[in-house]
Amino acid sequence: MTKSDLIDKIAEKAGRSKSDAEQFLNATLSTIQNTLSSGESIPLVGFGTFSVASRAARTGKNPQTGAAIQIPASKTVKFKVGSKLKDAVNN
Secondary structure: OOHHHHHHHHHHHHOOOHHHHHHHHHHHHHHHHHHHHOOOOEEEOOOEEEEEEEEOOEEEEOOOOOOEEEEOOEEEEEEEEOHHHHHHHHO
16 A cells, blocks of 8 residues: 555545645654654554664674674664554454
8 A cells, every 4th residue: 555545545534635634644654753753652552552762783794795894773663563453454
């Protein structure tokens, strides 16, 4: 499903125009991004939890040459699925 498909589904389910649905989706995604950027987690009961995790610096390998390279520390986004979403996907 593409972002455009998602906007169409939101507009259909909410009974709103596609431009309204696009504004809602963009506002939601922006809010999630800003909240995670500030280091906060977003628990959505029954759906899941978005959170930020830190990855330590580590040594990796260049797959073409086999040479050791340093991979810097970074942050990543994690998503832990909620029970209702898990049940919906499995049924």
